[in-house]
Every structure is written in C-alpha cells, then in structure tokens.
Amino acid sequence: MKRLRFSKKKCIGCQLCGQICSATHEGAFVPSKARVYIETYYDKGGVLKYQDSYCTLCGICFKNCPTGAISMDGKILVDHEVCIGCGTCAEKCPKKVVRLRDGKSYICDTCDGDPMCVKVCPQNALTFE
Amino acid sequence: MKIKILLRGALTKYFNGEKERIVEVPDGCTAEEALKLSGIDWTKIDNFGFVAVNGMRVMITEKLKDGDELKAYSKISGG
Amino acid sequence: MYGYQNKVLRVDLSKKTAAAEPLRMDWAEKYIGSKGLAIKYLYEELKPGIDPLSPENKLILMTGPMTGTTVPCSGKLGVAGKSPATGTICDCSIGGHAALRIKYAGYDAVIIEGALDKPGYLLIEDDKISFEDASELWGKGCHETEAILADKYGHEYSVLTIGPAGENLCGMACITSDYYRQAGRGGMGAVMGSKNLKAVVVKGTGGVKIPNVEEAVKRILEIQNEDVLQEDNTFVFDWGTTAFLEACQDGGILPYKNFSDTTDPNWTEYNGEVFMEKLEGKRGCGSCGLGCGNFLKIGDAICEGPEYETIAAYGPNAGNRDPEAILKANQVADDMGLDTISSGDVLAWAMEMTEKGIHDFGIRFGEMDTYIKYLEMIAKGEGIGKELAMGVKKLAGKYGGKDFAMEVKGLEYPQYEPRGSWGMSLAYAVSDRGACHMRAYAPNEEVFAASIPPYTPEGKGEMVYKLAQHNAVKFCLCICDFWGTISMETMAELMSLVTGKEWTVEEIADVGTRVINIARAFNQREGFTAKDDTAPKRIFKEALKNGPAAGQKIPEEAFEDMKQQYYKVLGWDENGLLPDSLIATL
Numbered sequence: 199m200k201r202l203r204f205s206k207k208k209c210i211g212c213q214l215c216g217q218i219c220s221a222t223h224e225g226a227f228v229p230s231k232a233r234v235y236i237e238t239y240y241d242k243g244g245v246l247k248y249q250d251s252y253c254t255l256c257g258i259c260f261k262n263c264p265t266g267a268i269s270m271d272g273k274i275l276v277d278h279e280v281c282i283g284c285g286t287c288a289e290k291c292p293k294k295v296v297r298l299r300d301g302k303s304y305i306c307d308t309c310d311g312d313p314m315c316v317k318v319c320p321q322n323a324l325t326f327e
Numbered sequence: 328m329k330i331k332i333l334l335r336g337a338l339t340k341y342f343n344g345e346k347e348r349i350v351e352v353p354d355g356c357t358a359e360e361a362l363k364l365s366g367i368d369w370t371k372i373d374n375f376g377f378v379a380v381n382g383m384r385v386m387i388t389e390k391l392k393d394g395d396e397l398k399a400y401s402k403i404s405g406g
Numbered sequence: 407m408y409g410y411q412n413k414v415l416r417v418d419l420s421k422k423t424a425a426a427e428p429l430r431m432d433w434a435e436k437y438i439g440s441k442g443l444a445i446k447y448l449y450e451e452l453k454p455g456i457d458p459l460s461p462e463n464k465l466i467l468m469t470g471p472m473t474g475t476t477v478p479c480s481g482k483l484g485v486a487g488k489s490p491a492t493g494t495i496c497d498c499s500i501g502g503h504a505a506l507r508i509k510y511a512g513y514d515a516v517i518i519e520g521a522l523d524k525p526g527y528l529l530i531e532d533d534k535i536s537f538e539d540a541s542e543l544w545g546k547g548c549h550e551t552e553a554i555l556a557d558k559y560g561h562e563y564s565v566l567t568i569g570p571a572g573e574n575l576c577g578m579a580c581i582t583s584d585y586y587r588q589a590g591r592g593g594m595g596a597v598m599g600s601k602n603l604k605a606v607v608v609k610g611t612g613g614v615k616i617p618n619v620e621e622a623v624k625r626i627l628e629i630q631n632e633d634v635l636q637e638d639n640t641f642v643f644d645w646g647t648t649a650f651l652e653a654c655q656d657g658g659i660l661p662y663k664n665f666s667d668t669t670d671p672n673w674t675e676y677n678g679e680v681f682m683e684k685l686e687g688k689r690g691c692g693s694c695g696l697g698c699g700n701f702l703k704i705g706d707a708i709c710e711g712p713e714y715e716t717i718a719a720y721g722p723n724a725g726n727r728d729p730e731a732i733l734k735a736n737q738v739a740d741d742m743g744l745d746t747i748s749s750g751d752v753l754a755w756a757m758e759m760t761e762k763g764i765h766d767f768g769i770r771f772g773e774m775d776t777y778i779k780y781l782e783m784i785a786k787g788e789g790i791g792k793e794l795a796m797g798v799k800k801l802a803g804k805y806g807g808k809d810f811a812m813e814v815k816g817l818e819y820p821q822y823e824p825r826g827s828w829g830m831s832l833a834y835a836v837s838d839r840g841a842c843h844m845r846a847y848a849p850n851e852e853v854f855a856a857s858i859p860p861y862t863p864e865g866k867g868e869m870v871y872k873l874a875q876h877n878a879v880k881f882c883l884c885i886c887d888f889w890g891t892i893s894m895e896t897m898a899e900l901m902s903l904v905t906g907k908e909w910t911v912e913e914i915a916d917v918g919t920r921v922i923n924i925a926r927a928f929n930q931r932e933g934f935t936a937k938d939d940t941a942p943k944r945i946f947k948e949a950l951k952n953g954p955a956a957g958q959k960i961p962e963e964a965f966e967d968m969k970q971q972y973y974k975v976l977g978w979d980e981n982g983l984l985p986d987s988l989i990a991t992l
Binding site for chain 3: 318320
Binding site: 336377380384385398400403 | 653657890
C-alpha cells in the first residue's frame with residue numbers, strides 16, 4: 199500500500215504542501231485548513247527543526263472511531279454525515295495531523311491516490327510510495 | 328596542446344555532470360573553438376554566460392596556450 | 407481583483423489604535439503590490455521634508471496578490487518607509503514567512519504610524535490586534551528576542567524584530583525575521599526603533615482566494631516545474647549565493663580592500679565549497695521552490711548564510727580570508743540587526759583611513775577579532791561604534807576620505823566593482839534608495855551574460871532602465887530575485903491567473919516604469935536631483951590593478967553620459983527631474 203513519505207533533509211520549509219492541500223480541498227489557499235502541516239523553524243536560532251504532521255495511513259483513527267465514520271481502503275475517508283465530532287481520531291493520531299473543524303473530522307485522503315502535496319513539493323521531500 | 332575545460336552552472340550537463348575535463352586541442356585554438364570541439368557550441372546555447380581563462384574573464388575569441396584552464400559559465404542572474 | 411484581501415490594517419502607535427480599512431484598489435491597479443504599492447501609499451501620505459526618525463514617518467509592510475498562493479517564490483514581504491540613512495524613499499524585501507501570515511491574517515498590508523511612548527510590540531492574530539509590552543525584550547538581540555517570542559506564542563507566529571542597531575537608531579539597522587532574514591538596507595530597523603516598536607508578531611489562519619482554483623493551481627504547478635525548477639535557478643539550492651563568489655572573482659568585479667582593487671588570488675579559501683561543506687540544513691521562505699538558505703556551523707559560528715554580499719564585504723573587501731570569521735561576523739550582525747553590506751563598507755573605509763594615517767579608527771584590514779567587536783559596538787552605539795554607526799557618508803564628511811567613501815546618497819555600495827561593469831556605476835547612482843544592486847543588476851548583462859561590453863558607456867542607460875523595470879515589476883509581485891528566469895510574459899500570466907483580470911505584457915511592464923517614476927518623484931519632492939546621482943571619486947580617478955578589468959577606471963564624462971542616457975529614456979530632464987506632465991500620470 200502506498201503512503202506518504204517525508205525526507206527531512208530535503209524539506210526547505212516552503213509550506214507549499216499545506217497551501218495546495220487546502221486549495222484542492224477547500225477551494226482557497228488556507229493552510230490552517232490543510233490536512234498536512236509541515237514546516238521548519240530555527241529553535242533559538244541554533245538548530246533547524248522540523249514539524250512533520252502528515253498522514254502515514256497508520257489506521258489508528260480508523261480503528262478507534264466509535265461511529266464507523268472513518269473508512270480505510272488505501273486511503274482514509276471520513277463520512278461527515280456519520281461523524282459526531284467526538285475528537286477521538288484527532289486525540290489518537292500519532293502524527294497530530296487530524297483536526298476537527300466545526301464539529302467534523304478532517305483527514306488526509308491522499309487525493310484519491312495522487313497526492314497534490316507530493317506533486318507540488320519542489321524538492322521531492324514528500325513522496326508517495 | 329592540452330588544456331583543462333571547467334564547466335559551471337547549467338553547463339555541466341554537456342560533460343554529463345562532470346565539472347572538468349582535460350582535452351587535446353590544436354595549437355593557437357580559441358576558447359570558442361576549444362568548447363566547440365568538446366561539444367559546446369555557445370552560439371546555440373541560450374543560457375551560455377561568459378568564459379574565463381586561468382581565472383580571468385576573456386572574450387570568447389581569446390587564443391589559448393598549452394596548459395590553460397578554460398572555465399565556461401552559464402548565465403546566472405540575481406543579486 | 408482576486409488575490410487581494412481588500413483590507414489594509416492601519417496602526418496608530420501614538421493612539422494605540424488599529425483599524426482595518428479598504429485597500430485602495432485604484433492604486434493597486436496601477437502599482438499591484440509590495441514595492442510599487444507601498445511607495446504609492448507613502449508618496450500620497452507622507453509630507454515632504456519629514457524626519458524619517460520622527461513619528462511622522464510610516465512603516466509599511468506590504469504583500470501582493472500572489473502572497474500566500476502556490477505561486478513559487480512569492481513569499482517576500484515589501485517593507486517601506488522614508489530612509490533615515492538617505493532621506494530617500496526606501497523599500498526592502500524580506501524573506502521568511504511573515505508575508506504569508508500577514509496575508510492569511512486577512513490583510514494586504516500593515517501601515518504603522520506614530521510612535522509608542524515606551525517599548526512595545528504589535529501582536530496581530532487575525533482580526534485581533536494588541537499592543538504588548540516589550541520592556542523585557544528591549545536591548546536584546548534579534549535571536550534572543552525571537553526565541554522568547556517563539557516560546558510564548560509558538561511557531562505559527564512570524565516575528566519581525568529589530569536588534570540593538572534599530573533600537574539605537576543606527577542608519578544601518580535592519581528588520582529581522584526567521585532569525586536570519588532581513589529587510590536590510592536603508593535603516594528600516596531604525597524607523598521601527600524610533601517608534602519604540604521592538605517587533606511585529608503575526609499569526610494568520612485565513613486564506614487567499616483566486617478564480618478557477620483547480621485550473622489555476624494546475625497551470626501554476628506547470629510553471630513551477632518547467633520554469634522555476636531548472637538549473638538556471640536551482641543553483642541557489644546547491645550553492646546559495648556563494649555561487650556568485652567565483653563568478654565575480656573570474657568576472658573581475660569582486661571588491662578588494664574597500665574597493666581599492668578587485669579579485670583575490672586566494673578566493674578559494676572562502677568559496678562556496680568551503681562553506682557548503684559545513685551545511686547543516688537548507689531552508690527557504692514561504693511558498694519558495696528553491697531554498698537558497700544555507701544553515702551552517704563553523705567552529706562556534708552558527709548562521710544561515712553567508713550570502714555573497716556578506717562573504718565579499720566581510721571577506722576580501724575587509725582584507726580577510728578566514729571563512730569562520732566571516733560566518734561569525736555574519737551571525738553577530740544578524741543578531742544585532744545590522745546590515746552586512748553597509749557595516750562592511752563602513753569598516754572597510756575605517757580600515758583604509760587607519761592604514762593611510764588619515765584618522766585612526768583602531769582597525770586595519772584583516773583584523774577580524776576587532777571587526778566582530780566593532781559590529782557589536784556599532785549596533786549598541788558604544789565607544790567608537792557610536793561614530794562608525796553614522797555611515798560612511800557622514801563619517802567622510804567629518805574626517806575626510808570622501809574619495810573612497812563608497813556610497814551614493816548615504817547608502818553604502820553593494821559588493822560589485824563598477825570599474826569592472828560600468829553600467830553598475832549608473833545603476834548605483836540612479837537607484838531609488840541609494841547605491842543598490844537590486845534595482846538594476848548590471849553584472850547580469852555586462853559580465854555574466856557577456857551580452858554588452860562592460861567597459862564603455864554605450865547603451866548603458868537603456869540597459870539599466872530595462873533591468874530596473876523588470877525588477878520593479880518582479881518586486882511588486884513579491885517574487886523573489888532568485889527566480890532569475892522569470893519573464894514579463896510569465897509575470898503577466900501569473901497576474902491574470904491570480905487576480906482574474908487579464909494583464910498584458912505591456913500593462914505589466916508599464917507598472918515597472920511607473921514604479922521607477924514614482925520612487926523618483928518621491929525623491930524629487932525631497933530635493934534630490936541629478937547632482938545626487940553620484941559615484942565615489944575612486945572609480946573615476948583610480949585604475950584597477952588586478953583582474954580582467956585591470957587598467958579600468960570610469961571617465962567622469964562617460965559616467966555623466968550614462969546618466970543622461972538614463973534620464974532621456976525615462977523622459978526626465980537633464981537635471982534628472984520628472985516633468986509635471988509625467989508626475990500627473992502617477
């Protein structure tokens with residue numbers, strides 16, 4: 199099963215991934231509503247650190263969803279009709295990439311097997327393999 | 328005579344990624360001719376920049392001597 | 407037009423008020439954003455003759471319509487105000503992520519007026535604005551300040567801060583973000599300092615809308631892959647701006663010991679290979695495709711850098727070959743919030759003055775321990791630093807050595823020797839903010855592309871105009887300099903995609919010309935004329951001894967000829983002034 203992979207060494211912190219994710223799913227460039235959050239920053243100016251929140255298809259959200267709103271078949275899908283916004287998925291996500299918005303859970307769906315974030319990453323730090 | 332050609336920037340693809348080669352060229356050969364013999368025709372390369380011999384910028388028509396180092400740059404823009 | 411937020415945040419520090427107002431879309435249609443639009447606002451809102459360090463000056467942080475979108479290399483923030491170093495208009499371009507966060511907070515621009523009565527910082531969280539106390543931060547370096555604010559707010563917040571240089575109103579003070587990015591020239595840091603404004607801290611959770619998002623994103627991605635990500639641009643990922651060192655050395659424009667000569671036979675001691683070997687990581691700005699930032703460690707020196715300007719200014723121009731000293735000096739300057747170009751030129755001048763016995767500033771070429779101490783003293787206004795902080799123009803006025811005070815209008819010379827690229831002397835002379843290489847970058851044509859002979863005045867007026875026009879458009883769009891291959895056609899296409907309004911190449915090129923003109927009109931109103939478009943006499947009187955340009959000096963008549971060519975191309979008179987009819991169109 200293909201999944202997102204991330205190489206820290208190649209990441210330049212441009213955040214184009216979050217921008218294109220939100221443009222694709224929300225119709226506007228709103229990284230705060232993206233389903234991937236990757237950035238780099240200088241910790242006290244002396245160390246380059248990476249925040250890499252991206253879906254690894256570990257399936258923990260799927261396994262813990264109390265209502266069955268989450269399905270997993272090579273990608274995660276959330277049925278918002280069923281989702282009750284309990285937040286269990288967000289709480290348990292090891293990559294801290296699941297977020298709740300207006301009482302519903304938003305999770306990366308790999309853009310149906312052809313992730314936009316991978317396409318836009320200018321340094322091939324994000325791949326899908 | 329033997330000269331060394333060094334490539335910089337986007338030109339390294341003409342040496343398959345190698346940055347330098349020692350080449351045999353006729354005596355009195357110009358920079359232009361030496362490059363052409365090595366597969367680099369500057370008139371056909373849009374982003375061809377400038378040339379330097381032994382670390383100093385010269386005209387493309389500069390005559391070379393045995394043992395010279397000819398460096399060719401692609402255009403770089405910036406500031 | 408799409409792309410814009412249609413909102414400007416106007417902040418009055420004296421009254422401690424902040425209110426959103428509509429963007430002047432009629433001005434945006436003529437000046438687009440960032441550089442051009444900021445200068446238009448300042449032209450309209452600043453009275454001529456104000457003191458740049460008074461509350462009457464304004465600091466404008468200006469984004470563009472593409473900011474926050476996936477247009478590659480669109481993450482630069484325009485920072486503009488009246489310059490305390492020169493008295494001219496000054497606009498800078500700072501990297502990092504602040505531009506995006508201001509845009510996502512919902513604003514095209516933040517206009518900062520007045521002054522706080524005691525040190526504070528501006529906190530912007532979407533539509534929530536507050537004035538916070540900065541008494542604990544005042545006096546601290548940029549790096550400690552950013553660390554404290556990051557601890558308090560987290561990394562989703564961008565910080566624009568000044569260091570001691572800005573606090574002490576040094577004309578070489580810059581504004582810093584992401585630790586190692588600057589709005590470097592013209593003393594914009596001092597403008598913030600004069601307002602008692604230690605920092606602007608901003609978080610934005612909103613977004614940017616463009617029409618036909620799906621198609622536009624697809625086309626923009628195509629442009630990224632076909633145009634941006636080609637070797638002609640990606641060299642900045644591989645080398646950063648260290649790539650310019652070898653080219654300037656071989657090209658004969660690398661300055662040596664205060665521009666007394668060019669080239670250094672030992673340049674390989676501090677070249678790109680030396681620095682890149684110490685690479686810890688790469689970093690770019692928001693929306694950047696190229697990642698030019700080199701995060702390095704050499705000994706106990708840590709810095710994202712050094713950029714070419716810093717290598718040359720703190721290296722051969724200072725008679726220094728030690729790369730660790732260059733990096734350490736870079737780190738100190740960044741922390742102090744001090745422009746490396748200007749501080750480098752001031753210290754090089756001071757070294758020459760000392761060695762020539764004209765005035766003893768206590769530093770000679772190559773003395774890097776003293777150099778690094780002096781950088782801190784300049785920023786803090788301590789001891790001899792207080793004098794050196796005045797900048798090379800004022801210092802030469804006081805002590806002599808004017809012939810080799812390398813500046814125009816009070817802004818120090820960037821690290822390209824004009825005797826090796828005559829058009830650069832023109833570019834430096836007519837640039838809107840004083841000697842600047844980011845308006846018309848003459849070496850592109852005269853040296854690196856070898857497209858025009860470097861040691862003649864012919865055609866240089868037109869050449870400098872075309873280069874300045876291209877960059878003016880580019881910087882209005884917030885596009886980074888290092889997307890070097892971007893064409894007017896591409897810029898027009900990107901504007902059309904993002905704003906939903908059709909922009910032609912002619913229209914967008916006209917914006918560039920208009921921006922050159924309005925910047926000049928601002929300066930004209932302040933009293934600047936052709937006699938202020940100068941060059942240090944060194945380049946007229948002293949012939950270079952080394953490098954491919956050996957023997958070259960620029961005859962004063964040739965220099966004046968180039969100036970007149972430039973004025974003519976723009977429709978200015980022989981005194982470099984815009985006629986009223988042209989001013990009326992701005």
